[in-house]
Amino acid sequence: MTQFIEQIIFALMLSSTYALISVGFTLFFGAINIVHFSHGDVAMLGAFSGIIIYGLFRFMGSVPSWLITMVIFLLTFIIIGFLGTFFERTVIKPFRKSPLLMVLVATIALGIVIRESVRLFYPQGSNPQVFPKILPQVNYEIGRLLMRFDHLLIFLISFFLISFMFLFINRTKTGLAIRAISQDIEAANLMGINSDIIIAITFLIGSILAGLAGILIGSYQTVVRFDIGLMGGIKGFSAAVVGGLGNFYGAIVGSLILGFTESLSSAYIPGGAPYKDVFAFIIVIFFLVFKPSGILGRAAPIKI
């Protein structure tokens, strides 16, 4: 029983790391109709910015750890927000009027550039880097069950970020403008919405979300490497597809399905651990074949 509860907790944690990424995909697809394939790599940048900021703090001696944590979140917020806007300017904007495929290829290329830059320019970038323990390391023992406070925090912050995202898109004026653009960019322009600024804002928000997700994923995995964004991005994207690209609840449902499949198949299928990704992607393929719009997605005439 203890083991089962433990497994459920691990599955939930894994799902929440996927959800953080897949909500980003949903934002980009639902709002401006693009699949931003370097989204996972932006999250990786967030994790590395966390490591670097923590490293800088270590030189300054005695700073309370809660302050370090706050500053890491805040600075990553700023750095990745800035980078995200920069990427939008250089990689996405020039292709505004081109076919969607061009943007797709451009973001894949951007992902490679980000990954390889980290690998080459970060000291010993090919090696896994330890992510600092920035969250309080407190354990609670309930019977034989070991509960970790930092895991709980990661889960709660993820929940908060995703809810915030949801409210932002649905309840604020900017959010409505983003959705208006996704429906008909020309009509939105005629209504006085500046699409350039709105798309830039979408990227700003999406990138910040990815950056903070990077910190949380780093904290959970304890180790990050230059290429975590690749698999993370694919998993996040798959989760969004399973749930229905463009639908917030769908992204969460998709992440839960993927996370639980992976976690439980490695725990309860004998010899299943090495094939957990296989099980997860079989589900993805199943959905692509039988329900391409995803669980909660609307049937759309064009999908990537």
Place this chain on the structure above:
Amino acid sequence: MKTYKILFIVSLLISFGLLVIVSPTIFAAEKKLVKIGFIGPLTGPNAAVGLGARNGADLAIRQANERGDLPYKFELVVLDDASDPTTGVAVATKLCTDPMVAAATTHFNSPVGLATIHVFHRYGVPQMFWGGIHPDITNKYNYLEVTRICPNTLVEHANLAKFVVEKLEYKNWSIIYDMTSYGKSCLGAVKPAVTKAGAGILSEDGIAVGTVDFRPILSKIKAIKPSPQVIYFGGVVTEASLIKIQMSELGMKNLYTGVTGLDSETFNDTAKEAAEGTIIIGKAHIGESSPFVKAYKAAGYKEYYEATGPYAYEAVNLIIEAIKKSGPEDKKKLAKTIREMKYRGILGVTEFDEFGQTLSGGLTVKVSQDKKWVLWEDSEYAKGKRSIPGK
């Protein structure tokens, strides 16, 4: 347009002329050039160990050229296999088709080695493994060209069982292994070694390389009754350190062991405090004050020499020694010479068995103490100041 064309042709002619005039004078003054190949993972997940080995090989070449006691000028041809068998075969073919290449030292990853031995065999180029410890590399085909200067999995696991089961008396084992050919060969070697020494195996779990979340498997192992004393991992550092970190997260106090796949300071750097008390069969011990390390530091390489640098260094030195005996031209003779060598170097005495596998390789027992691999004899664990986990 026309003037450009004429200019282009004239400049081409001039450069050709210069080449014809200059090149004989260059070559005449030089000793005969002999190339020695190096293949290893210089990019990708194992880049760190690959670069360490490359530097080791490079150091041996530099020293041979500085000594200048042979009528040859050596050159290291460095190629990257990126831990990928397909790439490995491509670069091995490129290397073997170069007639100037006398011999090569190759590969960290067994799957790559298992693919390229056939290439080296076909071209008859002597190939000495500085890494890659799958038994099949040497034993399955027993090609004359193929030798290995590092100990293979069978030798390593026999040592591991001898130490952990017989000396420390740990009887219940849980095994985790990665699904690569290296991980599977570890599984194939650890099971008979451990059971022969009198211990029992309670569970076996495979994992895919690149997995970052081992909590489901560990939680399963934690629930086994009676609980295992030892958790053994057959794989390499990245996954190994993650497993140890997550073990301590889950409050598991089993003894954690492995073989040379874990023997890199990257393990300690990654697992930090969690690494404490891990016991492994490690590669040869090369002290900080040894001539190799001094020369390595003096040469100013950017990367750490890792556990692999000394093996590549020894391999190139052994090849050069063999070339000294039988010359670089007849590669078959060279391969035979290598097999019959009895070479004394930084790893002690290297001799090959009938399969081309080194008999020694200088294996050690190491324990992680204060975030560093320490030789068992020198550790506080051996002296009884600290107690080993899992009892």
